[in-house]
Amino acid sequence: xxxxEQDPGPLSVPEGAIVSLNCTYSNSAFQYFMWYxxxxxxxxxxxxxxxxxxNKEDGRFTAQVDKSSKxxxxxxxxxxxSDSATYLCAQNTDKLIFGTGTRLQVFP
Amino acid sequence: DAGVTxxxxxxxxxxxxxxxxxxxxxxxxxxxxxxxxALGQGPQFIFQYYEEEERQRGNFxxxxxxxxxxxxxxxxxxxxxxxxxxxxxxxxxxxxSGTNYGYTFGSGTRLTVV
Numbered sequence: 001x002x003x004x005e006q007d008p009g010p011l012s013v014p015e016g017a018i019v020s021l022n023c024t025y026s027n028s029a030f031q032y033f034m035w036y037x038x039x040x041x042x043x044x045x046x047x048x049x050x051x052x053x054x055n056k057e058d059g060r061f062t063a064q065v066d067k068s069s070k071x072x073x074x075x076x077x078x079x080x081x082s083d084s085a086t087y088l089c090a091q092n093t094d095k096l097i098f099g100t101g102t103r104l105q106v107f108p
Numbered sequence: 109d110a111g112v113t114x115x116x117x118x119x120x121x122x123x124x125x126x127x128x129x130x131x132x133x134x135x136x137x138x139x140x141x142x143x144x145x146a147l148g149q150g151p152q153f154i155f156q157y158y159e160e161e162e163r164q165r166g167n168f169x170x171x172x173x174x175x176x177x178x179x180x181x182x183x184x185x186x187x188x189x190x191x192x193x194x195x196x197x198x199x200x201x202x203x204x205s206g207t208n209y210g211y212t213f214g215s216g217t218r219l220t221v222v
Binding site: 008032092100101 | 112141143148149150151152153156164166198200208209211212213214215216218
């Protein structure tokens with residue numbers, strides 16, 4: 001079992017849709033989770049980070065961690081074509097353990 | 109404020125050759141980590157350098173080695189290149205005793221082994 005699992009997609013949605021991106025993790029000893037956005041031919045950039053359980057909101061983005069089910073989610077409201085990118089979830093275990101990444105395309 | 113700078117941006121090497129990739133960390137950062145990202149995959153941790161020493165290492169063979177200089181910049185060396193080493197190599201800088209989310213990534217070096 002991989003330490004962090006993520007559905008690779010691709011996910012294609014119309015502009016304005018709500019997008020839900022999900023990951024599961026296996027190591028409960030570490031509770032810092034991050035979501036990165038990676039545009040083509042670029043490095044990952046930090047979008048959101050969360051600690052332990054709960055929600056965190058930043059503009060159109062909401063990150064959620066469910067410790068009981070070892071599930072982390074990123075919700076994007078009112079999605080825009082500029083949100084088209086690969087989204088990577090990561091767990092900080094003194095090094096970053098990434099999921100496979102989910103390719104998202106938002107079409108006008 | 110300069111972010112993380114990596115060079116070169118692209119590189120083509122022949123199987124069996126050696127390659128050196130370079131990274132300058134973000135201003136104020138003292139720790140450099142290297143990741144390998146194969147096509148369609150998430151980045152995989154190679155190793156981390158702090159105070160010019162390798163502090164952690166991922167599941168990569170000894171063909172992968174690194175160095176950190178007194179100015180915190182770093183090099184990644186790969187010997188005896190294999191076709192499977194073709195990937196995007198990412199450098200991430202951070203502060204050693206800083207926040208658990210404070211990693212800044214460079215744009216990467218795309219290595220193609222033919």
